Amino acid sequence: xxxxxxxxxxxxxxxxxxxxxxxxxxxxxxxxxxxxxxxxxxxxxxxxxxxxxxxxxxxxxxxxxxxxxxxxxxxxxxxxxxxxxxxxxxxxxxxxxxxxxxxxxxxxxxxxxxxxxxxx
Amino acid sequence: xxxxxxxxxxxxxxxxxxxxxxxxxxxxxxxxxxxxxxxxxxxxxxxxxxxxxxxxxxxxxxxxxxxxxxxxxxxxxxxxxxxxxxxxxxxxxxxxxxxxxxxxxxxxxxxxxxxxxxxxxxxxxxxxxxxxxxxxxxxxxxxxxxxxxxxxxxxxx
Numbered sequence: 699x700x701x702x703x704x705x706x707x708x709x710x711x712x713x714x715x716x717x718x719x720x721x722x723x724x725x726x727x728x729x730x731x732x733x734x735x736x737x738x739x740x741x742x743x744x745x746x747x748x749x750x751x752x753x754x755x756x757x758x759x760x761x762x763x764x765x766x767x768x769x770x771x772x773x774x775x776x777x778x779x780x781x782x783x784x785x786x787x788x789x790x791x792x793x794x795x796x797x798x799x800x801x802x803x804x805x806x807x808x809x810x811x812x813x814x815x816x817x818x
Numbered sequence: 819x820x821x822x823x824x825x826x827x828x829x830x831x832x833x834x835x836x837x838x839x840x841x842x843x844x845x846x847x848x849x850x851x852x853x854x855x856x857x858x859x860x861x862x863x864x865x866x867x868x869x870x871x872x873x874x875x876x877x878x879x880x881x882x883x884x885x886x887x888x889x890x891x892x893x894x895x896x897x898x899x900x901x902x903x904x905x906x907x908x909x910x911x912x913x914x915x916x917x918x919x920x921x922x923x924x925x926x927x928x929x930x931x932x933x934x935x936x937x938x939x940x941x942x943x944x945x946x947x948x949x950x951x952x953x954x955x956x957x958x959x960x961x962x963x964x965x966x967x968x969x970x971x972x973x974x975x
Contacts, residue, residue, distance in 0.1 A: 709891055709910040716893060754929065781917025786925055802914045803839035
């Protein structure tokens with residue numbers, strides 16, 4: 699499977715990649731995006747099977763990316779990994795069709811729980 | 819002070835999560851609470867909170883502690899850690915703590931991008947410290963503090 703990891707923090711992208719591995723999700727094709735616009739363009743160009751996205755990013759926020767791809771008819775499984783978590787954000791994510799909402803800091807166990815339905 | 823202003827207990831809870839997830843996943847290098855101590859050479863990372871609540875979340879530690887934090891976050895040896903690694907990791911630490919703190923504040927509060935000062939402490943004029951979680955990590959000074967704007971809501975002339 700191809701997984702797109704979108705986060706403006708290089709450190710957090712590395713941690714997400716490491717945590718995927720620690721959670722047992724090895725051997726996937728990983729693509730990175732450093733802002734929301736890059737994430738949007740990579741979803742269109744790379745056609746990932748899963749998107750793991752930060753919420754607050756330059757150019758486009760994660761929820762704007764999700765809204766834009768859904769508006770274009772793309773149903774790629776999409777979830778958030780974010781340090782901010784308010785009921786409003788969770789409601790917006792759910793309404794937009796997000797698959798999961800992981801709060802930083804996170805553990806491999808949390809990744810396993812949230813992603814096993816997509817990655818098996 | 820509003821009821822939902824974060825307290826030292828809230829900072830402790832966030833710090834516990836950060837340590838168990840990234841800085842001390844094996845539970846052998848805990849953050850030890852103690853008296854606030856100014857490190858000889860400091861790295862200070864902060865995010866600003868604006869909108870419904872005005873202030874800053876600041877993570878300050880010694881250069882040595884910052885190097886160990888970068889090594890832990892990036893799964894590398896301390897001898898491999900570069901200045902950019904330290905800046906990025908300290909910024910991410912402030913971002914994680916600030917994002918969690920934001921969840922306790924009024925809904926219309928925004929978190930800024932992180933700001934990192936290497937070699938000195940951050941200073942925030944017209945603010946007051948509302949809580950600080952201070953102590954040591956690996957025998958090095960480490961603190962997480964919150965500063966609230968004294969003039970919040972007052973428009974400057």
